[in-house]
Amino acid sequence: MTSVTETPVATLPKKPLSARINWVRAAPFLYTLALFVLWEGLVLALDMPPTILPSPTRVFQAIVQYWSPIWKNSLQTLYTTTVGFAIAVVAGLAIGLFIGWSKTIYAGLYPLMIGFNAIPKVALVPILVIWFGIGTVPAVLTAFLISFFPIVVNVATGLATIEPETEDVLRALGARKMDIMLKVGIPRSMPYFFGSLKIAITLAFVGSVVSETVASNYGLGNMMSSAQSQFNVPLVFAGLLMLAVEGIVMYALMAWLERRMTGWAHRSTMAQ
Amino acid sequence: MSHLVSIDNVDMRYGGADGTLAVSGLTMRVDKGEFSAVVGPSGCGKSTLMKLVTGLHIPQAGVVVVAGAQVTKPVSIVGMAFRNPTMLPWRTTLENILLPLEIVERHRHRLRANKKEYVEKAEHLLETVGLKGFGQKFPWQLSGGMQQRANLCRALIHEPDLLMLDEPFGALDAFTREELWCVIRDLHAAQGVTIVLVTHDLREAVFLADKIFVMSARPGRILKEHHVPFARPRDLDIMYHSDFNDMVHELHGEIAKARVVA
Numbered sequence: 001m002t003s004v005t006e007t008p009v010a011t012l013p014k015k016p017l018s019a020r021i022n023w024v025r026a027a028p029f030l031y032t033l034a035l036f037v038l039w040e041g042l043v044l045a046l047d048m049p050p051t052i053l054p055s056p057t058r059v060f061q062a063i064v065q066y067w068s069p070i071w072k073n074s075l076q077t078l079y080t081t082t083v084g085f086a087i088a089v090v091a092g093l094a095i096g097l098f099i100g101w102s103k104t105i106y107a108g109l110y111p112l113m114i115g116f117n118a119i120p121k122v123a124l125v126p127i128l129v130i131w132f133g134i135g136t137v138p139a140v141l142t143a144f145l146i147s148f149f150p151i152v153v154n155v156a157t158g159l160a161t162i163e164p165e166t167e168d169v170l171r172a173l174g175a176r177k178m179d180i181m182l183k184v185g186i187p188r189s190m191p192y193f194f195g196s197l198k199i200a201i202t203l204a205f206v207g208s209v210v211s212e213t214v215a216s217n218y219g220l221g222n223m224m225s226s227a228q229s230q231f232n233v234p235l236v237f238a239g240l241l242m243l244a245v246e247g248i249v250m251y252a253l254m255a256w257l258e259r260r261m262t263g264w265a266h267r268s269t270m271a272q
Numbered sequence: 273m274s275h276l277v278s279i280d281n282v283d284m285r286y287g288g289a290d291g292t293l294a295v296s297g298l299t300m301r302v303d304k305g306e307f308s309a310v311v312g313p314s315g316c317g318k319s320t321l322m323k324l325v326t327g328l329h330i331p332q333a334g335v336v337v338v339a340g341a342q343v344t345k346p347v348s349i350v351g352m353a354f355r356n357p358t359m360l361p362w363r364t365t366l367e368n369i370l371l372p373l374e375i376v377e378r379h380r381h382r383l384r385a386n387k388k389e390y391v392e393k394a395e396h397l398l399e400t401v402g403l404k405g406f407g408q409k410f411p412w413q414l415s416g417g418m419q420q421r422a423n424l425c426r427a428l429i430h431e432p433d434l435l436m437l438d439e440p441f442g443a444l445d446a447f448t449r450e451e452l453w454c455v456i457r458d459l460h461a462a463q464g465v466t467i468v469l470v471t472h473d474l475r476e477a478v479f480l481a482d483k484i485f486v487m488s489a490r491p492g493r494i495l496k497e498h499h500v501p502f503a504r505p506r507d508l509d510i511m512y513h514s515d516f517n518d519m520v521h522e523l524h525g526e527i528a529k530a531r532v533v534a
Binding site for chain 2: 166169174179
C-alpha cells in the first residue's frame, strides 16, 4: 500500500474519450435524454396526433408558448406543496415523538393512523372545500394530510427501536424517560425522520395537485384540467413535466439535507 | 458490613403469577473490592441477576441489598457493560464516555461548569484501556475490540463502586479477548472497584475472578461457590498450568451436570 509505483506521466497515452467521462454521473442525464428520444421516435413512428400523445418537441414548444401561465401556476403549486409539507414536518415530528413516547399511546393511536391513511385524500377535498372554500387552503391541507403519515411512522419507529441494552445502561444510572428520549431516542430517530422527508415531499405534490384539480382556480392541477377540457394536450404534458421537475428538485433537496444532518447514519467503516 | 452486594433468598418471576420463574431462592454475597464471576448453563438467569443488582428489576420475594441499602429503584453507583457495546453512533467516543455524567444526579449539574476536568478524566481512562488519542473518533470508526474498551470506559467514568459486566467479551476474537482480560484485570487492580462478571467462558472466569458462583439451570440459584486460589497479579501464562486447567475442568463438569438436571 505504501509502495507507489512511479509512472512517468509523459509516456502515458491520452485516454480515449469514453474513459474520461464519469458514466455514473452522466447516467441520469443520458437516460432522461434517451427517454425523450424514444418518446419522440414512438410518436413519429406511430404518427400519433398531438391530441393523444404529443411529442416531446411539441411539449417543449408548449412550455415556451405558455411560459407565463406555466410559470405562475408552477409557483402556486410549489407554494401550496411546500407549505403543506412544512406543516406535515412539524406535525409529523410532534405526533411521531408523542406516539413513540409510550407503548400505550403507540398501541392506541397506531390503528387510528392506519385507518386515516387508508382514506383516499381526494375524498377529503370536498369536505375541505365545505370548510375553507376553494383555492389555496384545501390544496395546502391535502398536501399536509397525505404527507404527514410517513413522517409520523418513521419517527415513531426510530423511538420504538432503541436497543434495550442502551436503555438498561441509562436507566441503571437513574435516567428518567425524558433523559432517554433526549439523549438517545430523538437523535436516533433523526435518520428515519430525514429519510421519510424524501417520501413525504413527493406525496405532498400528489396531494396539492389532486386538490387543485378538483377545487381551485390556480396551480398546475387546475391548469392541466382546464387545458384538458380544451383538448390542449401538449399543455397538459407541459404541466406534468413541470411537476416532475419540481418533484426531482425538492427530492434532491431533501436527500441533500438528509446527508447533511445525519452523516453518521451513512457511515463507511474505518477500512475504507 | 463488608458485603457490597448481598442477595438473600430472592425469587424473580416474569410476566405475572404464571410467568417463568427466572431465579428462585437465589442467595449470594459479594465483598467490597472483590472480583466475582457468575457462570452457568445458558438461560440460567444470569442476566436477571444483573438486573436485580442494578435495580432494573425488583424481586417478588427476598431482599437485594447494595451498599447497605435495600434496592427498590435503579442504583446509580453501578456501571454496566454488555456484550453489545451500544455506543451511540452520533457521538464521538469521548462524548459517548461522558454520557453517564449527563445522567447521574451527582454529576449532571456539575458537568457544564467542570467540563475540562471530566474530559481529562475520560482521556485518562481511554489511556488506561489503550485507546489514547481515539476520543475524537466516532465509535463506528473503531474495531469491535476498541469499541468494547470504550464501553468499559463509559461504565467506569462516574466512578461506580460496582461494575456489572454481562459477557462483555463474548463477541470478540480470542486474542482481543485475552488483551481485554488484561485490561480489566489491571483496572480492577488499579481502581479497587468491585466487579461482577457474568460469563460463559470458564477460562475467563478463572483467570479474572477471586470468587466464582456456579448457577443452576432455570430457575436459577447458586449451586456452588469457588474461591480461586491463584495469586495476583496473574499472568496469561497461568492458563497453561495444570491447577488452572483442573479448576476449569471441575467447573465444566458442574455446569454440564446442571444442564442435565434441567
